[in-house]
Amino acid sequence: xxxxxxxxxxxxxxxxxxxxxxxxxxxxxxxxxxxxxxxxxxxxxxxxxxxxxxxxxxxxxxxxxxxxxxxxxxxxxxxxxxxxxxxxxxxxxxxxxxxxxxxxxxxxxxxxxxxxxxxxxxxxxxxxxxxxxxxxxxxxxxxxxxxxxxxxxxxxxxxxxxxxxxxxxxxxxxxxxxxxxxxxxxxxxxxxxxxxxxxxxxxxxxxxxxxxxxxxxxxxxxxxxxxxxxxxxxxxxxxxxxxxxxxxxxxxxxxxxxxxxxxxxxxxxxxxxxxxxxxxxxxxxxxxxxxxxxxxxxxxxxxxxxxxxxxxxxxxxxxxxxxxxxxxxxxxxxxxxxxxxxxxxxxxxxxxxxxxxxxxxxxxxxxxxxxxxxxxxxxxxxxxxxxxxxxxxxxxxxxxxxxxxxxxxxxxxxxxxxxxxxxxxxxxxxxxxxxxxxxxxxxxxxxxxxxxxxxxxxxxxxxxxxxxxxxxxxxxxxxxxxxxxxxxxxxx
Numbered sequence: 072x073x074x075x076x077x078x079x080x081x082x083x084x085x086x087x088x089x090x091x092x093x094x095x096x097x098x099x100x101x102x103x104x105x106x107x108x109x110x111x112x113x114x115x116x117x118x119x120x121x122x123x124x125x126x127x128x129x130x131x132x133x134x135x136x137x138x139x140x141x142x143x144x145x146x147x148x149x150x151x152x153x154x155x156x157x158x159x160x161x162x163x164x165x166x167x168x169x170x171x172x173x174x175x176x177x178x179x180x181x182x183x184x185x186x187x188x189x190x191x192x193x194x195x196x197x198x199x200x201x202x203x204x205x206x207x208x209x210x211x212x213x214x215x216x217x218x219x220x221x222x223x224x225x226x227x228x229x230x231x232x233x234x235x236x237x238x239x240x241x242x243x244x245x246x247x248x249x250x251x252x253x254x255x256x257x258x259x260x261x262x263x264x265x266x267x268x269x270x271x272x273x274x275x276x277x278x279x280x281x282x283x284x285x286x287x288x289x290x291x292x293x294x295x296x297x298x299x300x301x302x303x304x305x306x307x308x309x310x311x312x313x314x315x316x317x318x319x320x321x322x323x324x325x326x327x328x329x330x331x332x333x334x335x336x337x338x339x340x341x342x343x344x345x346x347x348x349x350x351x352x353x354x355x356x357x358x359x360x361x362x363x364x365x366x367x368x369x370x371x372x373x374x375x376x377x378x379x380x381x382x383x384x385x386x387x388x389x390x391x392x393x394x395x396x397x398x399x400x401x402x403x404x405x406x407x408x409x410x411x412x413x414x415x416x417x418x419x420x421x422x423x424x425x426x427x428x429x430x431x432x433x434x435x436x437x438x439x440x441x442x443x444x445x446x447x448x449x450x451x452x453x454x455x456x457x458x459x460x461x462x463x464x465x466x467x468x469x470x471x472x473x474x475x476x477x478x479x480x481x482x483x484x485x486x487x488x489x490x491x492x493x494x495x496x497x498x499x500x501x502x503x504x505x506x507x508x509x510x511x512x513x514x515x516x517x518x519x520x521x522x523x524x525x526x527x528x529x530x531x532x533x534x535x536x537x538x539x540x541x542x543x544x545x546x547x548x549x550x551x552x553x554x555x556x557x558x559x560x561x562x563x
Contacts, residue, residue: 099302099304099305100163100168100300100302100304100305101143101304101305101308102304104143104145104168104305105143105144105145107145108145108146109145109146109147109148110136110139110140110143110145110146110147110148110168111148111150111166111167111168112136112147112148112149112150112167112168112169112170112171113149113150113151113152113158113161113162113166113167113169113170113171113172114132114133114136114149114150114151114152114170114171114172115151115152115153115155115158115172115173115248116151116248117130117248117249117250117270118130118248118250118270118273118515118519119131119132119173119249119267119269119270119273119329120132120133120171120172120173121133121136121149128149130329131173131325131326131328131329131330132171132172132173133147133149134325134328134329135171135190135316135321135322135325136149136171138312138316138321139309139312142312142315143308150166150167152166152170153245153246154221154222154245155172155174155220155221155222155223155245156221156222157222158170158172158296159174159180159183159184159222159296160183162184162296162297162298163297163298163300168297168305169187169295169296169297169298169305169306169309170184170295170296171295171296173193173267173269173270173293174186174224174293174294174295174296175193175195175224175267175291175292175293176189176291176292176293176294177224177227177291179227180224180227180296183299184296184297184298184299185296185297185298185299185303185306186292186294186295186296186297187294187295187296187297187306187309187310187313188294188310188313188314189292189293189294190293190294190313190317190322191269191292191293191322191326192290192291192292192293193267193268193269193290193291193293194267194268194286194288194289194290194291195224195225195228195265195266195267195268195286195287195288195291196265196266196267196268196271196283196284196285196286196287197212197263197264197265197283197284197285197286197287198252198253198256198263198264198265198266198271198281198282198283198284199256199262199263199281199282199284200256200257200259200262200280200281200282201279201280201281201282202280203262205282205284206263206284206285207284207285208285209232209235209236209239209287210236212236212239212263213236213238213239213240214238214240215262215263216242216261216262216263217229217240217241217242217261217262217263217264217265218241218242218243218244218247218252218255218261218264219241219242219243219244219252219264219265220243220244220245220247220248220249220252221243221244221245222243222245223243224291225264225265225266226241226243228265228287228288229241229265232287249264249266249267249270249271250270250519252264252266253266253270253271253275253278253281254278254281256278256280256281257278257279257280257281258280259280263284265287268286269330271283272330273329273330273515279341279342279345295309297309323475324473324475327473327474327475328440343382344378344513344516345516347378347382347383348516348517348520351382351383352374352378352383352517354383355374355377355383355396355415355419356370356374358415358416358419358420359373359374359377359419361420362419362420362422362423362424363423365420365423366423366424366426366427367427368423368426368427369514371514371517371518372443372510372514373419373422373423373426374513374514374517375510375511375512375513375514375517376397376422376426376447376450376510377396377397377419377422378513379506379509379510379513380396380397380398380422381395381396381397381398383396384396385413385414385415385418386413394412394413395412395413395414395415395417395418396415396418396419396422397418397419397421397422397423397425398422399412399418399421399422399425403421403425404421406425407421407422407424407425407428408421409421425450426446426447426450429446429449429450429454430442430443430446432446432449432454433445433446433449434472436472437472440474441472441473441474444474444478444507444511445457445461445474445477447506447507447510448460448474448477448478448481448503448504448506448507451502451503451506451507452481452498452499452500452502452503452506453495453498455494455495456484456495456498456500456503457477457503458494458495459484459490459493459494459495459498460477460480460481460483460484460500461477462493462494463480463483463484463489463493464476464477464479464480467480474507478504478507480500481498481500481501481503481504482500482501482504483500484497484498484499484500485497485498485499485500485501
C-alpha cells in the first residue's frame with residue numbers, strides 16, 4: 072500500500088514537472104499578441120497609409136490592419152516610423168510585429184523581410200512640373216534636382232538605374248511624405264520626384280502643376296512586411312486573414328473607399344479651386360461649421376458639396392432656376408423653411424438640413440461611407456431616381472447598398488431600354504456619378520488643406536523664421552527646415 076502511494080506520489084511529481092515544462096514554453100508571437108490584447112503595427116503617416124480623420128485614425132492601411140486586429144480579437148496600436156529602412160529593420164521587435172505602410176515588394180527588401188500576400192499594385196511614376204519641359208526617358212533625368220523618400224523603393228529603383236545612367240543623381244530624405252514631394256515639384260522647389268501611382272492619384276488635384284511624365288517601373292505588388300523568423304505564427308494567421316477578406320470583398324471595399332472616387336478635375340478647374348480655398352472659403356467656413364454641427368454633418372464635406380453646387384457664390388443661378396449657395400429649388404427652399412435663397416446663411420442651413428433629411432431616408436442598414444455617397448447622389452438626381460438605380464442594381468446582380476455598384480447603373484437611367492422599366496423614368500444618371508465624384512475630390516483637398524493650415528500655425532508659433540525657407544509652401548516648410556538643419560544636399 073505504501074509502495075503504491077509512493078508510486079502515485081512519484082507520478083504526481085513527474086506530472087507537475089512536466090506541467091511546469093509545458094507552462095514555461097515560450098509563447099508564439101500570435102499567442103503573445105492575443106494574450107496582451109494588442110496588435111502593434113509599424114507604419115508611416117500619410118494619405119495612403121494612415122492619418123487622423125474627423126472621427127479618429129483612418130486610411131487604407133489602417134482600415135485593413137484594424138480589421139486584422141478585430142479578426143484576432145485584439146486592439147490595434149500604430150507606431151510611427153519615418154525611416155523606411157529602420158521600419159524594415161524593426162519588424163518583429165518590440166517596436167511592432169509587422170509593418171503596414173504601402174510597402175512595394177522588391178528583391179532587396181525580400182532579403183530582409185517576409186511579405187504577406189499582396190493586396191494591391193502600384194507603379195512608380197516620375198513627376199515633373201507642367202510648365203517645364205516634360206522628360207520622356209530616364210536619360211532626361213540626369214543632372215537634375217531629384218528628391219525621393221529615403222530607403223524607399225523609389226531610391227532603390229534609382230540605384231538600379233544608375234548602373235546604366237552614371238550621371239543620374241538624386242537626394243533622399245526621411246523627413247518628407249510623397250504629398251510633400253508632389254508639392255515641391257508643383258512649386259518648382261525640385262525638378263523631379265518619383266512617387267507611387269496611388270499617392271499621385273490622391274494628391275494630384277491639390278497640386279495641379281505637378282504631372283506624371285512617365286512610369287519608371289512595372290506594376291509592383293504591395294504587401295505587409297513580417298520578420299524572417301522561425302516563429303511564423305502571426306504571418307500564417309495574416310495569410311488566412313487575407314484569403315478571407317479577398318473572398319468577402321473587404322479589400323475591394325477599402326480600395327473603393329479610398330481610391331474609387333478619384334477622377335480627374337481638369338487643370339484649370341483645379342487651379343481655380345485651389346485659389347478659391349484661399350480667397351472664398353474663409354468667408355463661409357464659420358457658417359458651414361455651424362450648419363454642419365447643427366445637422367450632425369462633416370463640415371468639410373458640406374463645404375465640398377457647396378463648392379460643387381455654387382463655387383461658394385451666394386448669388387449663383389442655374390438655367391433651371393435653382394439658386395444660391397446650395398442651389399436650392401423653390402420647392403426645396405419651402406420644404407426646409409427658407410424664405411430667401413440668395414441669403415447665404417439661409418441657403419447653407421437649408422441645404423444642410425435638406426441633405427440630412429435625405430441621409431436619414433437612406434436605409435439605416437447601409438453603413439457609411441456608402442450611405443453618404445448615396446445620399447449625395449439623391450441630393451443631385453432625386454430620391455426616386457436613386458431608388459430606380461438601386462432596383463436596377465439588384466436586378467443585375469449587384470449590391471444596391473454599395474455605392475460602387477449603384478454608380479455603375481446610374482448612367483443606365485438615360486438609356487431607354489433601362490429607364491422604360493423604372494418607376495421614375497429617364498434621368499441624367501451620369502451627372503449624379505460625376506457630382507459625387509467631384510465632391511469626394513473636393514472634400515479630400517479641403518481636408519488636406521486644413522492640415523496644411525495647422526502646420527502653418529505651428530510654424531508661425533516658432534520664435535524665429537529663417538528667410539531662406541519662405542519660398543516653400545507651409546505644408547513642407549517644416550520638413551525642409553529639418554532637412555536643411557540635419558544634412559546638406561550632398562550628404563543626403
